[in-house]
Amino acid sequence: MIELIETIVKSLVDYPEDVVVTVNEDDRKITYNLTVHKDDVGKVIGKQGRVAKAIRTVVYAAATNESKRIHLEIM
Template sequence: MKALIETIVTQLVDYPDDIVVTETEEDAKVVYHLTVNQNDVGKVIGKNGRIAKAIRTVVYAAKSDTNKRIYLDIM
């Protein structure tokens, strides 16, 4: 899942080396924290959050076989 997020976001940003995806697993959910360069935050979020919503939709659709909910947090 981390590779999928990195692959999508790498195409959107100017500083792909600054992309960091960390995973936090809890009882019923898995949270992925996406951190990008400060100059790229607007590109990842998009106008009215449209790009962020699209990224989340793809990640949620590609959910692994676990029964845990997946969340994507963009920082």
């Protein structure tokens, strides 16, 4: 899943080397924390959050076989 998130986000940003995805997992959910360069935050979020919503939709669809809930947070 980390590779999927990195692949999507690195194609959108100007500083792909600064894309970092970390994972926090507990009993009920898996949280992916996405960190990008400060100049690329707007590109990842998009107008009215449309790009962020699209990224989350793809990630959630790819995780349908997981037994835990998946969350993607953009830091």
